[in-house]
Amino acid sequence: MKASRAFLVCVTIGRVRYADSAEELRLLVTSDGLEPCGLLEARREKPDxxxxxxxxxxxxLGELAREAKAxxxxxxxxxxxxQQRNIERAIELPVLDRTTLILEIFRARAKSREGRLQxxxxxxxxLSTRLVRGWTHLERQRGGLGKTGGPGEKQIELDRRMIGVRVKQLREQLKKLARQRGTQRRARTRGDTLTVSLVGYTNAGKSTLFNRLTRAKSYAADQLFATLDTTARRFWVNDEETVVASDTVGFIRGLPHQLVEAFKSTLDETVHADLLLHVVDAASxxxxxxxxxxxxVLEEIEADDVPVIIVYNKIDRTTHEPEIVRHPDGTPKAVFVSALTGAGMDLLREAVAEFSGRWREEHPNEPREPEPWEEELEAERRMTPEEELKALEALL
Structure with a gap:
């Protein structure tokens, strides 16, 4: 099937300019299976x-897009x-904005049940924010004294109600999955295991680094949002210790707020981590x-107080050698590695092991509160033979 041809529009508002905006939009478009066929760059003080x-x-824009056969x-x-409707009417072509494009990519990439629900x-x-006056072609002219809306207004309310019901169902299902994830997380923490979460800009190489550390086979590709579903695996930091690493969804400039909200249960792995490995594309x-x-984004999900080690990845594309950069107190601040070639991975394990040693000193393994079923089991163990017999007779 031939890919649809997409004409790209990059607009700089005021003085805020992103040097890579055109290239990032091209990557987003190709990630959605579209073929870029032209680019218009513009600057405005404020949006019309x-x-x-x-x-x-x-x-x-309309002339350029038609010439490019977009x-x-x-x-x-x-x-x-x-704005979207007015542009579509003026240029007689469908229009996608950044939010819709990212949502489409997420829809295509989500594999797990939780990811699809999110x-x-x-x-x-x-969609619920874009229903206003979406059905005006159904309205009739009415006198000014009418107390009820036209059929168009009723259709909007019906759509909103249907969306509202489905949103409520989705939130309930996600809450249930979040509780299951919380149970899994507690099971890991009972073993006194350090938890490490990989975060970073999309396409920084998080999944490749995760696979290199854990010998997992998570999907990794040179494209935006290759990984949406959180995966947790153990990896060795030295001969005596393993830690649990989680690979999470990549972030991007202008990540739609709805997505941050929807993925909060997945991003909980980041919030509850003991250490963040912030993966950065060193060649960017x-x-x-x-x-x-x-x-x-870390601030928005309230994970900005979790300790961080920056991992400058892809040094195979630069002249930088593998090394650990340290804070004035000697603790690891950043590590330069190549997840693709494996260069510097021993230094990264060393930095995580150093952090783990300090973390264990500061967080001694304190006894946790027993679960209700454990309390019941312990009570049964304390029974005398006579009490056990009575308990059995009561059951019969």
């Missing part, structure tokens, strides 16, 4: 309320429902901007 770009630029136009920004929840919440010219974007 009606068409985001203004009528003149929209006319130019099937769809993709904006590298979030558009309001009205994406469906995010898509429905996004905009790595500092990407680090800031990841830190913003």
């Amino acid at each position: 309320p009606a068409t985001f770009l203004g009528s003149g630029k929209i006319e130019e 099937d769809v136009v993709v904006f590298d920004t979030a558009l309001s429902a009205a 994406v469906e929840l995010a898509r429905l919440e996004h 010219p905009v790595r500092e901007e990407q680090i800031r974007e990841v830190n913003l």
